[in-house]
Amino acid sequence: MDSQIAEPDAAARIASIPIEEIDVARPSLFQNDTIGLFFDRLRAEEPVHYCRESYVGPYWSITKFDDIMAVDTNHKVFSSEAKLGGIAIQDMHSVEGALELEMFIAMDPPKHDQQRKAVTPAVAPSNLQLLEPIIRKRAGEILDELPIGEDFDWVDKVAIELTTMTLATLFDFPWEERRKLTRWSDVATAAPETGIVESYEARREELIGCAMYFKTLWDERINEEPKNDLISMMAHSPATRDMPFLEFLGNLMLLIVGGNDTTRNSISGGVLALNQSPDEYAKLDADPSLISKMVPEIIRWQTPLTHMRRTALEDWEIGGKQIKKGDKVVMWYLSGNRDESAIERADQFIIDRKNPRHHLSFGYGIHRCMGNRLADLQLRIIWEEIHKRFSRVEVTGEPERLFSNLVRGITRLPVRLRAR
Amino acid sequence: MIKITFVASDGERREVEIEEGETAREAALYNDVPGIDGDCGGVCACATCHVHVDPEWIDKVGRLMHDGMEADLLQFAEGTTEYSRLACQIPMKPMLDGLVLHLPEQQY
Numbered sequence: 001m002d003s004q005i006a007e008p009d010a011a012a013r014i015a016s017i018p019i020e021e022i023d024v025a026r027p028s029l030f031q032n033d034t035i036g037l038f039f040d041r042l043r044a045e046e047p048v049h050y051c052r053e054s055y056v057g058p059y060w061s062i063t064k065f066d067d068i069m070a071v072d073t074n075h076k077v078f079s080s081e082a083k084l085g086g087i088a089i090q091d092m093h094s095v096e097g098a099l100e101l102e103m104f105i106a107m108d109p110p111k112h113d114q115q116r117k118a119v120t121p122a123v124a125p126s127n128l129q130l131l132e133p134i135i136r137k138r139a140g141e142i143l144d145e146l147p148i149g150e151d152f153d154w155v156d157k158v159a160i161e162l163t164t165m166t167l168a169t170l171f172d173f174p175w176e177e178r179r180k181l182t183r184w185s186d187v188a189t190a191a192p193e194t195g196i197v198e199s200y201e202a203r204r205e206e207l208i209g210c211a212m213y214f215k216t217l218w219d220e221r222i223n224e225e226p227k228n229d230l231i232s233m234m235a236h237s238p239a240t241r242d243m244p245f246l247e248f249l250g251n252l253m254l255l256i257v258g259g260n261d262t263t264r265n266s267i268s269g270g271v272l273a274l275n276q277s278p279d280e281y282a283k284l285d286a287d288p289s290l291i292s293k294m295v296p297e298i299i300r301w302q303t304p305l306t307h308m309r310r311t312a313l314e315d316w317e318i319g320g321k322q323i324k325k326g327d328k329v330v331m332w333y334l335s336g337n338r339d340e341s342a343i344e345r346a347d348q349f350i351i352d353r354k355n356p357r358h359h360l361s362f363g364y365g366i367h368r369c370m371g372n373r374l375a376d377l378q379l380r381i382i383w384e385e386i387h388k389r390f391s392r393v394e395v396t397g398e399p400e401r402l403f404s405n406l407v408r409g410i411t412r413l414p415v416r417l418r419a420r
Numbered sequence: 421m422i423k424i425t426f427v428a429s430d431g432e433r434r435e436v437e438i439e440e441g442e443t444a445r446e447a448a449l450y451n452d453v454p455g456i457d458g459d460c461g462g463v464c465a466c467a468t469c470h471v472h473v474d475p476e477w478i479d480k481v482g483r484l485m486h487d488g489m490e491a492d493l494l495q496f497a498e499g500t501t502e503y504s505r506l507a508c509q510i511p512m513k514p515m516l517d518g519l520v521l522h523l524p525e526q527q528y
Contacts, residue, residue, distance in 0.1 A: 072465070109492070113492075113496075126525065355461075357457060364460050365465055365489075
């Protein structure tokens with residue numbers, strides 16, 4: 001996977017590491033994009049792999065498509081509960097002074113089910129159809145502002161802007177202040193070592209500011225007739241309207257983060273993938289009706305969230321390995337999405353695949369991404385509008401990647417546009 | 421071969437045939453019936469092969485079991501009714517020859 005980007009001797013070096021010493025939790029592997037070589041080894045040699053020591057403690061890696069599916073659909077054995085550590089390889093609630101957010105992605109049934117049901121209608125297909133014209137109009141306006149024939153950063157000018165615009169539309173958020181959403185999303189997932197916040201205290205302060213802002217919006221909407229935006233829905237639904245404050249904040253944050261990093265990086269990842277596969281770009285250029293198939297392929301290829309984590313509630317066997325009650329189990333979607341035994345030519349980006357939606361990026365089972373149709377819609381609109389305006393979005397320099405083992409992020413992508 | 425008729429949300433009918441032992445989801449996908457996505461591959465993990473069983477057929481197909489993955493997933497789907505099922509969980513057998521399944525407006 002993208003191995004041409006890694007340093008030339010990386011493959012030989014990674015091939016010589018003893019299998020038991022492999023630790024795929026290290027964020028640097030994602031930043032330098034050598035992680036695929038590690039996953040290739042695990043899938044081939046030890047698809048269910050135990051790492052004894054890492055900066056996040058011991059954990060199991062599940063790397064094959066079918067094993068990941070088996071864990072993801074077994075929520076009775078594999079818990080998402082925050083108090084057990086939650087949904088990411090790094091335990092939630094493990095940091096002194098951090099604000100403890102409660103969100104349904106990190107809950108088990110029945111509470112998960114009640115809260116998810118309350119928020120789901122906002123991103124259901126029928127509601128999205130109402131939002132499509134306004135998302136398309138705003139996307140067109142952003143693209144019309146871009147310079148032709150000169151270098152600029154696609155991440156800042158397009159990916160962040162388009163994603164923020166959609167979120168603001170979804171929340172019916174005050175338009176001029178929409179970049180607040182981007183900031184809060186970055187802060188919500190930030191640790192001090194990322195440089196985004198100075199300390200956990202500072203993070204706490206900003207998140208409380210965010211909560212107060214949304215409380216004001218909430219108070220407005222609860223006194224109005226119900227509308228199609230997410231805040232109005234949460235304010236009027238019996239399942240969510242009496243939520244404790246931290247839960248309210250947690251679920252808001254889930255919707256902001258869930259709709260931000262993921263789509264942002266799929267927008268950038270698609271541009272990069274098309275540039276790395278010129279034949280595919282030519283196919284797209286010749287037949288834009290392929291966009292609806294290309295979109296899920298971009299989401300597979302990018303896999304914007306590399307993993308989800310569970311905690312075993314009982315002893316369980318997977319792939320011949322004995323997982324013990326209490327163990328941390330990491331489903332590496334990024335690896336499963338390159339598994340040749342489940343996806344034909346998985347190491348290639350192919351925009352007209354037969355079953356492009358058969359990928360792991362949204363997860364499966366009761367925690368499957370609630371916004372998956374919104375992500376599809378947003379990416380489809382964006383590519384249709386890009387295609388109308390530009391014959392090429394040409395990558396002109398090396399991409400820079402995020403130092404994170406969870407968000408597979410592109411932080412900078414120099415491009416130049418050619419007008420159609 | 422067993423016959424199934426899929427009725428789209430706009431009323432258009434498509435009659436297809438499928439072998440015994442395959443599921444209603446496969447009948448739709450093999451015959452390119454629009455309106456069934458079936459993202460997960462037919463393992464009851466995504467709820468994108470949601471159908472409304474024609475009331476005439478619901479007793480033969482069987483109603484949704486209240487505890488189980490199919491119900492866990494369908495609770496989050498859009499436009500569910502008492503006739504909702506996942507097509508991947510309807511294995512075809514001779515007694516279902518002539519089955520009528522209605523497609524929801526959208527899969528979610």
